[in-house]
Amino acid sequence: MPLIQWSNKLSVNIEAIDKQHQRLIDMINELNDAMRQGKGREVAGKIIDGLVSYTRTHFTFEEKYFAQYVYPESEAHINEHKHFERKAAEFRRDFGKGKLTLSMQIINFLSDWLRTHIQGSDQKYAPFFRQNGLK
Ligand SMILES: [Fe+2]
Ligand SMILES: [Fe+2]
Numbered sequence: 001m002p003l004i005q006w007s008n009k010l011s012v013n014i015e016a017i018d019k020q021h022q023r024l025i026d027m028i029n030e031l032n033d034a035m036r037q038g039k040g041r042e043v044a045g046k047i048i049d050g051l052v053s054y055t056r057t058h059f060t061f062e063e064k065y066f067a068q069y070v071y072p073e074s075e076a077h078i079n080e081h082k083h084f085e086r087k088a089a090e091f092r093r094d095f096g097k098g099k100l101t102l103s104m105q106i107i108n109f110l111s112d113w114l115r116t117h118i119q120g121s122d123q124k125y126a127p128f129f130r131q132n133g134l135k
Contacts, residue, residue: 002029004111010118012126020058027051028111035102044102048092069132077121
């Protein structure tokens with residue numbers, strides 16, 4: 001059973017962004033499976049690296065349109081991205097140093113954050129992006 005399931009409730013009705021969100025969800029589910037199956041630290045570390053790096057790619061994509069369309073709530077939204085990135089980098093660092101075991105608490109943090117962010121802040125920019133022609 002995947003930890004997070006994609007559903008229409010998570011859609012922003014913009015194809016490229018929905019695809020990116022689906023990929024992030026897949027990565028979190030992959031991390032959850034790796035933990036449950038007791039896969040080694042090396043495997044989990046690689047998945048976290050992939051997640052950190054793909055998160056940056058995705059945030060950059062959204063932020064590019066904030067700048068291009070002059071989105072009025074850009075600053076608060078970018079701060080949410082930064083906060084998430086700081087937390088994820090901290091997990092990665094502690095995990096790499098062996099200070100942290102991959103726990104449900106961490107995976108829950110990542111998945112809750114993603115779900116809440118998509119259903120809150122991301123869905124908020126969606127009508128504005130669509131008005132500006134992004135489909
Ligand atoms: Fe997003
Ligand atoms: Fe976002």
